[in-house]
Amino acid sequence: MARIVMKFGGTSVADLDRIRNVARHVEREIKAGNEVAVVVSAMAGETNRLVALCRDASPLHDAREYDAIVSSGENVTSGLLAIVLQSMGIDARSWQGWQIKTRTDDAHGAARVNSIDADVLRERLAQGQVAVIAGFQGISSMNRITTLGRGGSDTTAVAMAAALKADRCDIYTDVDGVYTTDPRIVKSARRLPRVSHEEMLEMASLGAKVLHVRSVELAMVHEVPVLVCSSFADPALPPEGTLITAEMDDMEQETVTSIAYAKDEAQVTLRDVPDSPGVAYKVFGPLAEAGINVDMIVQNISDDGSTTDITFTIPEADYERALATLEAQRDKLGFGKIIGDRDVVKVSVIGIGMRSHAGVAATAFRALAERSINIRAITTSEIKISVLIDSAYTELAVRTLHSVYGLDKAAA
Amino acid sequence: MARIVMKFGGTSVADLDRIRNVARHVEREIKAGNEVAVVVSAMAGETNRLVALCRDASPLHDAREYDAIVSSGENVTSGLLAIVLQSMGIDARSWQGWQIKTRTDDAHGAARVNSIDADVLRERLAQGQVAVIAGFQGISSMNRITTLGRGGSDTTAVAMAAALKADRCDIYTDVDGVYTTDPRIVKSARRLPRVSHEEMLEMASLGAKVLHVRSVELAMVHEVPVLVCSSFADPALPPEGTLITAEMDDMEQETVTSIAYAKDEAQVTLRDVPDSPGVAYKVFGPLAEAGINVDMIVQNISDDGSTTDITFTIPEADYERALATLEAQRDKLGFGKIIGDRDVVKVSVIGIGMRSHAGVAATAFRALAERSINIRAITTSEIKISVLIDSAYTELAVRTLHSVYGLDKAAA
Structure with a gap:
């Protein structure tokens, strides 16, 4: 019972x-x-x-x-x-x-x-x-x-x-x-x-x-x-x-369990933002106040070190609102231009076994590179790797990663 | 306020x-x-x-x-x-x-x-x-x-x-x-x-x-x-x-306030029921057990005093069920036959002033008789008189009573 x-x-x-x-x-x-x-x-x-x-x-x-x-x-x-x-x-x-x-x-x-x-x-x-x-x-x-x-x-x-x-x-x-x-x-x-x-x-x-x-x-x-x-x-x-x-201890830990993808994200890049202390707060503070969740964040140093590019993702539903919020702060932030893209997808490799296996991320990057899929941003945690790519490559990327980690039925 | x-x-x-x-x-x-x-x-x-x-x-x-x-x-x-x-x-x-x-x-x-x-x-x-x-x-x-x-x-x-x-x-x-x-x-x-x-x-x-x-x-x-x-x-x-x-005391009490009618009643008559003590209980007990509300009841004495006719009304929705309930009791009740009619209407004359005015009922009976409307059953209370008639006469009866008690607009 x-x-x-x-x-x-x-x-x-x-x-x-x-x-x-x-x-x-x-x-x-x-x-x-x-x-x-x-x-x-x-x-x-x-x-x-x-x-x-x-x-x-x-x-x-x-x-x-x-x-x-x-x-x-x-x-x-x-x-x-x-x-x-x-x-x-x-x-x-x-x-x-x-x-x-x-x-x-x-x-x-x-x-x-x-x-x-x-x-x-x-x-x-x-x-x-x-x-x-x-x-x-x-x-x-x-x-x-x-x-x-x-x-x-x-x-x-x-x-x-x-x-x-x-x-x-x-x-x-x-x-x-x-x-x-x-x-x-x-x-x-x-x-x-x-x-x-x-x-x-x-x-x-x-x-x-x-x-x-x-x-x-x-x-x-x-x-x-x-x-x-x-x-x-x-x-x-x-x-x-x-x-x-x-x-559980007796769980046979596969390195990678599954491949997920999320199409409802949009990418925003601010070019030529003055690279001064507190710039991240100046960018993400107003977005937080507007109730917009920022997911992946990538910050690059520009060639001469005086300005930087900031790339991040937000829910696609908040895209227009995010652009308007940032435009309203243009004078304060002093960025060069905003580049936005809604045609992106976040593909993720998930597995509890990653914690004890090295090289899991490298496998993903190599497999995607071999398919000429450009990675726009990367975030990782203990048990997952997420990459942001052009949405046109969604199916190809998911299939490639599913196969490279041995998740196909034949490999079971 | x-x-x-x-x-x-x-x-x-x-x-x-x-x-x-x-x-x-x-x-x-x-x-x-x-x-x-x-x-x-x-x-x-x-x-x-x-x-x-x-x-x-x-x-x-x-x-x-x-x-x-x-x-x-x-x-x-x-x-x-x-x-x-x-x-x-x-x-x-x-x-x-x-x-x-x-x-x-x-x-x-x-x-x-x-x-x-x-x-x-x-x-x-x-x-x-x-x-x-x-x-x-x-x-x-x-x-x-x-x-x-x-x-x-x-x-x-x-x-x-x-x-x-x-x-x-x-x-x-x-x-x-x-x-x-x-x-x-x-x-x-x-x-x-x-x-x-x-x-x-x-x-x-x-x-x-x-x-x-x-x-x-x-x-x-x-x-x-x-x-x-x-x-x-x-x-x-x-x-x-x-x-x-x-x-209220200061209310100008009109003898009759309104004429109501209800078409959702049906009439049932049991002919030649042995006129012995407890016959009403024998008839209405089973109906009550079946959850059927009986409204008007009329009991006539037959010519030789040994049998009686009982007429009553019930909600039309319960008509078939009432007939079945009574048929099931036929041996116990010993009635001659059941006569039922769904084409009946109850027309009522209502007025709080009736309590202090004599002859209100007589006025209704005379008016209906003059229109050749046959009354099948009558019930009265302190402030109302109800008559059961053929439903074909509904409009005629309502208009006749409305007029005879001076309720028409011109009389206001």
């Missing part, structure tokens, strides 16, 4: 047929003697409909009212799944954020979960009742409804698993696990049976869409094992997918 | 344009220096959509889950109205049932309000903040969401007015008040400037659709003055409509 949290996203509960399919997944776990809490998202399209209503009501709407409105989508799904489970003879009830006291901070629209009062749920689970929990929502210190932002239902599921001390948190989605890279680009991409929380965190940060960064962080902090699996698989069979767990 | 509860139904908040119109009604009251709480229904069609989802999930769905699902419609409207008010520079926030502790009994789908914790609302109103309250919903003793059944948002508004000790409860609807009868039938029907709670209760019970019986009961018990007015009137002008108040 295990205690399991199962999470189903919007496409997995898109209509009543899909919800009935979810119920069959739940039925399998109940029949296996497990205790089950299910976290659900809004039916696909519903959150967008509600967001559009808020926007039409007023472009500058109150985030607290936005949260009160959009959270209703999850309320509907949780009730419907409870009804369907009951119709199959499975004891079930729905729970909204305020009913299980999912306390969050007051950051409406992107709140963080502080605590969940799981006592009553544990009692119900022990009685064999399935708890169907509306994901994505909580309550603030003022007893107002909050929502957890993008990937919010994943976060609810992981937080719930931590609060319930669950044995497993199964995230059902429209893919059947985490791959060595995007299978749409590399046909020979392999599903990873297991990755560490740390690797998954890098992968999520670097463009892999399967899990949101915040839910992975939470899983890492609370050491929650997360299984990413597909809701489209046969509900009669136990789920197969990728298990994301704490790093 | 007054403290006002304003209530807007589904057609009054059908889309964002209508919600903006509602906001202008609220703005007028705020500008007049009043404290305002607004109760809103779900956007027209939304509750039906959610009810259909429940029904599709399972025909025999859990009433508790049904309530959790359908209450989400009001959550959306209350948030949207708060956003629109804020965009007009009016301080406002939305409140859901659990946030103001609208405690109800546990009768899911048709719960009754026991109490509302209005302290925090009173504080906010005094600060000039508009409270936008999701109608139709409350919470049970188990902290589950309940809904109040048909006319639920009216009930929320009246209960809120009682809890807030409001000076007025303005019910905005798609008609501009309570009429002497249905203006679609009688062109000369007049809007009543004022009716007593008691009269309104009879009118609501007897087919007038403008207010639900339960909200009128609540208004009567708590002596809440209710103004029925139109959300389609110019929002710049103070509302005009019908004021429903406690009976």
Whole structure:
């Protein structure tokens, strides 16, 4: 017997047929003697409909009212799944954020979960009742409804698993696990049976869409094992997918686990900036004030040492705003010109084994050079190497790196 | 300065344009220096959509889950109205049932309000903040969401007015008040400037659709003055409509206030029932057990005194079920045959002045007889007379009674 949290996203509960399919997944776990809490998202399209209503009501709407409105989508799904489970003879009830006291901070629209009062749920689970929990929502210190932002239902599921001390948190989605890279680009991409929380965190940060960064962080902090699996698989069979767990000694550490890419970045270069102390602060201070996240930063010394070039990347959505912010500071910064480019991609090599293997980065640089792919910027961490390149080379770069690190199926 | 509860139904908040119109009604009251709480229904069609989802999930769905699902419609409207008010520079926030502790009994789908914790609302109103309250919903003793059944948002508004000790409860609807009868039938029907709670209760019970019986009961018990007015009137002008108040000595008591009719009844006659003690219980016991409300009852003695005919009316929706229930008891009851008729209408004459005027019923009977309208059954109370007739005569009977009691405009 295990205690399991199962999470189903919007496409997995898109209509009543899909919800009935979810119920069959739940039925399998109940029949296996497990205790089950299910976290659900809004039916696909519903959150967008509600967001559009808020926007039409007023472009500058109150985030607290936005949260009160959009959270209703999850309320509907949780009730419907409870009804369907009951119709199959499975004891079930729905729970909204305020009913299980999912306390969050007051950051409406992107709140963080502080605590969940799981006592009553544990009692119900022990009685064999399935708890169907509306994901994505909580309550603030003022007893107002909050929502957890993008990937919010994943976060609810992981937080719930931590609060319930669950044995497993199964995230059902429209893919059947985490791959060595995007299978749409590399046909020979392999599903990873297991990755560490740390690797998954890098992968999520670097463009892999399967899990949101915040839910992975939470899983890492609370050491929650997360299984990413597909809701489209046969509900009669136990789920197969990728298990994301704490790093374990007996894990066969491959040097490189996966290749990720992110197309939603843009590059900005300031040419001929006077190379004086504090120049970095002068450039990045105004961007930070405008709420623009800067990712990769490269600073070059110019030939005569009096001026420098600064290159950095930002989210593509903030591109126009970033250029305007910098232009407004032109006199203060005294740069020569701004060069911007939206046609860039960040390709990353990730692997926990890098820590103990030398030459991993050099392998990547050589492979890309052999393909004549120009590297515009580089950042590295203990377990990843990211390079910024022309987006036209995305597929070529991903395939090249996937192959050079032996990730293709044949090499498995 | 007054403290006002304003209530807007589904057609009054059908889309964002209508919600903006509602906001202008609220703005007028705020500008007049009043404290305002607004109760809103779900956007027209939304509750039906959610009810259909429940029904599709399972025909025999859990009433508790049904309530959790359908209450989400009001959550959306209350948030949207708060956003629109804020965009007009009016301080406002939305409140859901659990946030103001609208405690109800546990009768899911048709719960009754026991109490509302209005302290925090009173504080906010005094600060000039508009409270936008999701109608139709409350919470049970188990902290589950309940809904109040048909006319639920009216009930929320009246209960809120009682809890807030409001000076007025303005019910905005798609008609501009309570009429002497249905203006679609009688062109000369007049809007009543004022009716007593008691009269309104009879009118609501007897087919007038403008207010639900339960909200009128609540208004009567708590002596809440209710103004029925139109959300389609110019929002710049103070509302005009019908004021429903406690009976007052200075009220000019017209003998008859209005003529109501209800088409949703069906007639059942049991012929040749053995006229023995307890026969009424034998007939009506099984119907009560089946949850079928019996309205008018007439029992005739047959010629030789050994058998009797029993005629009664029931909601048309229960007609087939009632016949089946009685047929199942045929051996026990020993009746001759069942005669049923769905083409009947109950026409009622209502007026608080009847109590002090003799001959009011006789006037009705004579007028109907002169038009050759056959009366099938009669029931009376202190302030109303109801007759059951063929539905083909509905319009003729309503016009005849409206005229004979001097309710036509010319007579005003």
